[in-house]
Amino acid sequence: MLSPFVSEGDNLIKQVFHLAWPSILNNLFQTLAVTADIIMVGTLGRKAVGGVTIGGQVFFILMTVLAAVTAGTVALVSRFTGSGETKNRDMAVGQSYLLAAVISIPFFFLGTLRPDIVVGIYGASLDVSALAAEYTRFVFAGSPLFAVMAVSAASFIATGDAKTPMCINGTTNAFNVFFNYIFIFGKLGMPAMGVKGAGLGTLLSFLVGAMIYASILISKKRDVQIVPGALVPDGEMMTRIVRIGLPAATEQVAIQIGFLIYMIMVVRFGDAAVAAHSIGMRVQSLSFMPGLGFATAATALSGRYLGERAPETAEKSGWLSLKLAILTMGSLGLLLFVFARPVAEVFIRDETVVTLSVVFIRILAIGEIAIATHFTLAGALRGAGDTKYPLYASLFGLYGFRIPLAMVLGFHTSLGLYGVWLAMVIEYYARSTVIFIRYRSGRWKAIRV
Numbered sequence: 057m058l059s060p061f062v063s064e065g066d067n068l069i070k071q072v073f074h075l076a077w078p079s080i081l082n083n084l085f086q087t088l089a090v091t092a093d094i095i096m097v098g099t100l101g102r103k104a105v106g107g108v109t110i111g112g113q114v115f116f117i118l119m120t121v122l123a124a125v126t127a128g129t130v131a132l133v134s135r136f137t138g139s140g141e142t143k144n145r146d147m148a149v150g151q152s153y154l155l156a157a158v159i160s161i162p163f164f165f166l167g168t169l170r171p172d173i174v175v176g177i178y179g180a181s182l183d184v185s186a187l188a189a190e191y192t193r194f195v196f197a198g199s200p201l202f203a204v205m206a207v208s209a210a211s212f213i214a215t216g217d218a219k220t221p222m223c224i225n226g227t228t229n230a231f232n233v234f235f236n237y238i239f240i241f242g243k244l245g246m247p248a249m250g251v252k253g254a255g256l257g258t259l260l261s262f263l264v265g266a267m268i269y270a271s272i273l274i275s276k277k278r279d280v281q282i283v284p285g286a287l288v289p290d291g292e293m294m295t296r297i298v299r300i301g302l303p304a305a306t307e308q309v310a311i312q313i314g315f316l317i318y319m320i321m322v323v324r325f326g327d328a329a330v331a332a333h334s335i336g337m338r339v340q341s342l343s344f345m346p347g348l349g350f351a352t353a354a355t356a357l358s359g360r361y362l363g364e365r366a367p368e369t370a371e372k373s374g375w376l377s378l379k380l381a382i383l384t385m386g387s388l389g390l391l392l393f394v395f396a397r398p399v400a401e402v403f404i405r406d407e408t409v410v411t412l413s414v415v416f417i418r419i420l421a422i423g424e425i426a427i428a429t430h431f432t433l434a435g436a437l438r439g440a441g442d443t444k445y446p447l448y449a450s451l452f453g454l455y456g457f458r459i460p461l462a463m464v465l466g467f468h469t470s471l472g473l474y475g476v477w478l479a480m481v482i483e484y485y486a487r488s489t490v491i492f493i494r495y496r497s498g499r500w501k502a503i504r505v
Contacts (some may be wrong), residue, residue, distance in 0.1 A: 068369070072353045072377050078218035080349030082209075082225045084342070092233045093254050094338050096240050098404040100250055102331040105404070107187025107251050109334035113319060114174050114188070115195050118163045120312045122203060124305030125155045126210040128297035131441045133214035134356050137279075138363025144293075145279075149211045150286025151293045156203035167196020177316065179323055184330070187251045194255030198262035205262065208269040211280045213356055220278065224268050232261035300441050307447035314454035318476070321462055325473045332412035335403045336477075339413075340420045343392060346384035347428045350377040351435030358439030367501040374436035374495060381428040389424030392417055412473070419477045426484035433488075433495040442500035446491065453487030 097104045129152040136145035166174065171192035175185050205228070209221040238246050239253030249256065273282050322333045354377040361370035392399065400413035434446040458479050465475025494500065 068373055068376055071357060072350065072373060072380065075213070075216065075218045075353035075356050076346075076349040076377070076380070078222035078349075079213070079352035080345050082218070082222035083348045084345045093236055093258075094334060095403055096236055097251060097254055098331075100240075102327050102404070102406055102409055103181070103183050104187060104251050105334050106181075106184040106327055106330040108191050108254055109330060109337075110175055110178050110184065110188040110319075111191035111195060111251075111255070113178075113315065114167075114171075114192050116315075117174075117312055118160065118196070118199055118202065119206070120308035121159055121163075121305055122156060122206050123308045124298055124301040125152050125159065126206055126301065127304030127438055127443055128152070128299070128301030129207060129210045130214045130355055131300045131359055131439060131443070132296060133211055134359030134439060135363040135441070137215050138360040145215070146281065146283045146286050147290060147293050148297065149207075149280055150282060151290055151297060152207045152211065153204070153282070154287060154289060155294060155297060156207045157200060160199040160203040163196055163199040167199065168193055171196065177320075179320055181327060184327060190252045191255040194252065194259045198259040201259075201262035201266040204266045204269060208273070208280070212278065213352055214359065215279045216356060216360070217278060217280070218352060218356075220272065224265055224272075227268065228261050228265035231264045232257055235260045300443055303443040303447045304438060307443075307450045310447070311450050311454060314450075314459060317459055318462060318480070321466055321476050322473070325476075328406070328408045328412060329473050331404065331406070331409045332416055333477075335400055335409070335413045336416035336420055338403070339392065339399055339417050343385060343388040343421075343424060344427065344431070346388070347381045347431035350381040350384075350428075351431040353377050354432050354436035355439035358436045359441075360439075362440055362501065370436075370440065370501065371498065374433060377436065378429060378432045381432045382425055385424040385428040389421040392424075393421040396421075415474060416477050419474070419481055423481040423484040426481075426488040429488035430484065430491050433491045437491070437495060437500050440500045441503045442494075445494040445500075449487045449490035449494075452490055453483040457486045458483035 093108065094105060097108050129148060132148040133145050136142070136148060171189040172185070175188040175192055178185070178188075205225075209225070212218070212220045235257030236254050237257075238244055239249045239256050240251075241253075242248030272278060273280065319333075322329050354374045357373035357377075358370045361367070361373065396414040396417040397410070400410045400417060403413070404410060430449070434449070437443070437445055461479035461482055462476045465471050465479055466473065469475055471478065
């Protein structure tokens with residue numbers, strides 16, 4: 057079987073695209089599915105949009121904690137793939153599944169039994185909070201299924217196979233849209249469940265994705281497999297995974313806490329502000345796709361070439377990925393700035409929400425180049441096992457810029473809600489500056505995993 061990586065003699069740009077384009081499509085499928093959810097729920101009104109937005113924000117907490125596993129998985133599996141250590145690679149995959157299973161169980165019980173506790177933190181109106189709790193209960197029921205999908209995708213990508221996760225997630229998200237359509241609006245003989253239907257559809261899509269990954273792992277037709285003994289707890293390998301991944305998880309926890317504080321500020325401006333914020337973030341997520349794709353390429357290639365003891369090639373792959381990310385995301389940002397209104401009107405017909413969304417989309421468009429820089433170079437650092445500096449950059453940006461600036465601009469100037477949003481873009485540039493300086497220093501090339 058040919059290596060999933062493009063051969064050494066091929067141009068580096070081909071290697072970047074080999075990994076980037078499936079990841080771009082993968083993330084695009086996922087974002088389009090979420091966007092379709094928002095559009096469908098948008099027909100139910102701004103409170104429904106707010107409920108799904110807050111419920112989705114709560115679910116990000118699980119994704120955050122799983123980063124302690126998946127970041128370590130990518131760094132180790134890509135390094136072992138590059139060095140030809142097949143046994144260690146398989147052990148790292150197996151131990152990652154065990155860790156993810158342990159992490160997902162508490163989320164399953166908390167989210168299904170007491171969703172009101174977690175959504176209540178945001179301080180939204182009673183109606184929005186009730187809808188958010190309904191959505192959260194169903195989505196958190198799929199926590200173990202999502203954990204399987206997250207570790208599987210990370211493992212495949214780390215071995216250079218970005219196409220398999222792309223195909224599986226594309227299929228999963230298609231089912232998500234189909235299920236949501238059925239259960240939200242009550243089609244094919246099903247009762248109309250509204251926001252609950254959106255949660256149930258997402259849960260069932262997780263089941264589809266986990267089953268597909270499980271069938272591939274059992275078939276042993278890919279480099280990523282579950283081999284005998286790999287699911288027996290191994291303290292040393294688990295420690296290595298967590299040691300590398302913990303800063304990434306800490307970064308995500310810090311980000312989610314910051315997002316929580318930030319979202320509470322947005323909520324204070326009313327349901328229309330929450331709905332506009334949700335629409336703007338969905339639009340921005342679509343524009344993030346190239347950055348995430350090139351970040352995936354930078355992560356896998358950085359780990360692979362360091363494993364092959366070719367640090368200069370690892371560095372070149374990061375810079376090349378960055379150039380391509382800036383080119384594509386900068387172009388998308390320009391288009392979003394110009395066509396902000398027609399884009400916003402796709403989601404909702406509430407004129408107040410549309411007007412707010414247009415301003416938010418244009419503010420976000422200004423930050424596209426900074427986000428491209430942060431995504432791509434942070435991905436390259438994580439692939440090298442340097443997961444601490446993305447943490448430092450996030451702490452610096454969120455707590456040094458976004459939150460204090462949002463408080464000042466949003467509540468002590470005439471900018472109001474616009475000031476809260478403007479603080480986000482300023483933070484993007486602060487965070488990307490820290491990452492750029494670290495990557496340019498080259499110190500990450502000496503890190504041992």
